[in-house]
Amino acid sequence: MSDNKKHGGALLGAAFLMATSAIGPGFLTQTSKFTSDYQASFGFVILVSIILAAVAQMNIWRVLCVSGLRGQEVANKVLPGLGYLVSFMVVLGGLVFNIGNVGGGALGFNTLLGIPTKAGYILAGVLAILVFLSKNAKGAMDTLTKILGAIMIVVIFIVIIVVKPPVGSAIKNTFVPEAGATALFPAIITLLGGTVGGYITFAGAHRLIDAGITGEKNLKEINKSSVMGIGIATIVRIFLFLAVLGVVVKGVTLDAANPAADAFKQGAGQIGYRFAGLVLLCAAITSIIGAAYTSVSFLKTFHPVIAENENKVIIGFIAVSTLVMFIMGSPATLLVIAGALNGLILPITLGICLIASKKKSIMGENYHHPTWLLILGIIVVILSAYLGITTFVNNLGSLF
Secondary structure, X not given: OOHHHHHHHHHHHHHHHHHHHHOOHHHHHHHHHHHHHHHHHHHHHHHHHHHHHHHHXXXXXXXXXXXXXXXXHHHHHHOOOHHHHHHHHHHHHHHHHHHHHHHHHHHHHHHHHOOOHHHHHHHHHHHHHHHHHOOOHHHHHHHHHHHHHXXXXXXXXXXXXXXXXXXXXXXHHHHXXXXXXXXXXXXXXXXXXXXXXXXXXXXXXXXXXXXXXXXXXXXXXXXXXXXHHHHHHHHHHHHHXXXXXXXXXXXXXXXXXXHHHHHHHHHHHHXXXXXXXXXXXXXXXXXXXXXHHHHHHOOOOOOHHHHHOHHHHHHHHHHHHHHHHHHHOOOHHHHHHHHHHHHHHHHHHHHHHHHHOOOHHHHXXXXXXXXXXXXXXXXXXXXXXXXXXXXXXXXXHHHO
16 A cells, blocks of 8 residues: 555544544534524534634644654653643543443444443443454554444434524524624533543544654644544534524424434434434444543553553453443443543643644754644633633532
């Protein structure tokens, strides 16, 4: 296989890995609930959050891929020992979210095929493990995330055709929201965390580093893959928004327990409900794969044994997530703590990357980080830190 073809596959694979890591069960629930709450005005939330997410992602991917260093290595170079703290937060957040992803997979199996939840947990875990049992695990991961990502896009698009959403109103509200911009601010920040928070933004960047697509010479490809990842996540978010909007504008109240599936059922009957199960299943499996791969990539530079047995450690990570979900059912407390920690990861890691972008010892003598990207990055750090701290305080307060 030629280098160009190999590079092309890895670039698209990294974009899909990042996007499908973002599009988990929580992404589907979040988008459906906010569409129900804000209706057409949610288009504005998507627009602003995507711009902010693209800024965060371009900053992080440029620094990591140009330097050829993973997130934890960059952090350790900025401040010795900081990489260990970042790794701890990412791995803990990744593990707990993976437990939730396994639960989402079981819900998908149940909605699609009526499979009991306990059996669904095992099936979801086993499906994800099979990817890392193959000889070319990273190639298999790239292929599967592309296929499942494409299935989600096609299925949601079919539902849009059936429910006929008010597209004109959605476009108008995307630029001039009836709900008012200030009322939408909390939703914007929540969506930002859901698109590039926690381990998500690192999934694709670490994949590119593994594929050897690093250094200034590959900057064009790195930027392209970064924007493509955000683009794929955006397409799914917009399609899901339109599919749910077509239902809620008719005055339908969605079931809070599973708003996405309920919207598809109300809009397209039983077949819509099964479609929702298929989307949920694809979202859960790709997120299990993305969370496990990225979390372990934060550990593998700390000890050669982890690097040599990367696939086995990833399989162990998925197995533990599955086992915890199987034994505990819904680990609500764990998910609350992980949600609180996850909100703090983006401002810390993005802040580290912005500092690193100005250090020649990390980036090399000739690299110049665009000033506009740096300034916008600082704005995103401030906004995400504000949300991260308030979420952390609120979530921990609700536990005690």
